[in-house]
Amino acid sequence: MDSQQQVPNNGPLLNGSVWTLVVMSLVFLALRLWCKYLSHRGLWWDDHILIISWVVMLVSSSMISNSVALGFGMHAPDIIAKNHGPQVLPEIAFRGAIQGMLLVLGNVWSKTSFAVTLLRITDGKLKALVWVIIITMNVFMIVGGLLNFAQCTPAEKVWKPDTPGTCWSPGVYVGFSIFAGAYSALMDIGLAMLPWAVILKLQMKTKEKIGVAVAMSMGVFAAITSILKCTYIVTLEGNDFLYEGVHLLIWSTAETATTIIAASIPVLRVLFLEMRSSNGRYYEHSSANGTKKPRQGRTGNNTVTVTATGRPRTTQFSKDDDSDRSILHGTGIGKITKTDEVRIHFHDRSDAESEGIELDTMASRADP
Structure with a gap:
């Protein structure tokens, strides 16, 4: 029993990490969808793609947990000892190939979701650039995922090395995978910088733009x-991937989860600003006389008094309790004048409201 407890096993670390990431990303995704519901807007393509990417991550995480149950995260000899034979190794390898493809799809589709959001706020050359990023990123990453199966003939030799056939040098698949991952990282930076080019042109305060x-x-x-x-x-080229590959799966899952969270933050910011703005407009009762007083913002009435001939006699801003006097301004003493009053109520829009409206217009407007 003591020897079993001392067997190196990264499986629990892998399980705990991927499911923490799945839950965290689900919380942000759910809040994003809830925000859309509260603002009475339907889901758009970027929302649907993001949901699909999370579902793919959920499926891959479930398969990872199943592989951990079979021994993934341990050294190959320990896995063989645990399962009383090497027959489980091809099964773990086959599941690993499927997991790898699912992780690639989850990664690229989560990034595609944010890029689709940018399509709604860009035009001209910037929109064309976003399309180039979407297409090339999907091509490189999906091809990289498929190469895992294409590197051997027949493909079964990937998870059953004893199968007769041929395989490319492991460096080909690993090298292209690194290239696709690096290109994906570069495109992440590009997509993160693109909004600045759009926002700097907007008529907004500097702090709002930032x-x-x-x-x-x-x-x-x-x-x-x-x-x-x-x-x-x-580590794919190593001789002990079943033990060392844990960190690759953790960071692959983290890439999808982080992208989902990052894509949800702009929408959640709108919700936060709307809540803050709404709280700022609440009225509290005065302890002195029980009247309501605004907590912030400028409120008042614009009273326009018009004589019977239709010409404006007074135009002024006044408080509610000054409205009667404003009506009498300009009328002669002792004369009776027929007047029509038009009263316009107003209040200033807070900075929070302005920020929320600008972001809502940029990131959440419906497709015409």
């Missing part, structure tokens, strides 16, 4: 996870 741009630039964190993932791709 707030919106930063919220839409969270993809840089996805780029960081992609770079870290690339550093572990070389």
Whole structure:
């Protein structure tokens, strides 16, 4: 029993990490969808793609947990001892090939979701650039995932090495995978920087521009996870991938989860600003006389008094309790004048409202 407890096993670390990432990304995705519901907007293509990418990550994580149950995360001899024979190794390898493809799809589709969001706020050359990023990123990453199966003839030799056939040099698949991962990281940085080119042209206050741009630039964190993932791709060439490959799966899952979170933050920022703005407009009762007073913002009435001839006699801003006097301004003493009053109520829009409206217009407007 003591010897079994001392067997090196990265499986629990892998399980705990991937499911923590799945839950965290689900929370942000659910809040994103809830925000859309509260604002009475339907889901658009970027929402659907993001949901699909999360479902793919969920499926891959479930398969990873199943592989861990079979022994993935342990050294090959320990896996053989645990399962009383080497027959389980091809099964783990086959599941690993499927997991790898699912992780690639989850990664690229989560990034595609944010790129599709950018298509709605860009035009001209910038929109064409976004399309180039979407197409090339999907081609390189999906081809990289398929190469895992194409590197051997027949493909079965990938998970059953004893099968008669031929395989490319392992360096071909590993090298292209690193290239695809690095390209993905570069595109993450590009997608994070693109909103700045759009936002700087908007008629907004500087702090509002920075707030919106930063919220839409969270993809840089996805780029960081992609770079870290690339550093572990070389373990595919190792002789002990069943034990050392744990970190590659963790960072691959983290790349998808981080992208989902980053793509959700701009929408959640709108919800936060709307909540803050709404709280600022609440009225509290005065302890002195029980009247309501606004907590912030400028309110008042614009009273326009018009004589019977239709010409405006007075135009002024006044408080509610000054409205009677404003009506009498300009009328002669002792004369009776028929007047029509038009009263316009107004209040200033807060900075929070302005920021939320600008971001909502950029990132969440419906497709015409």
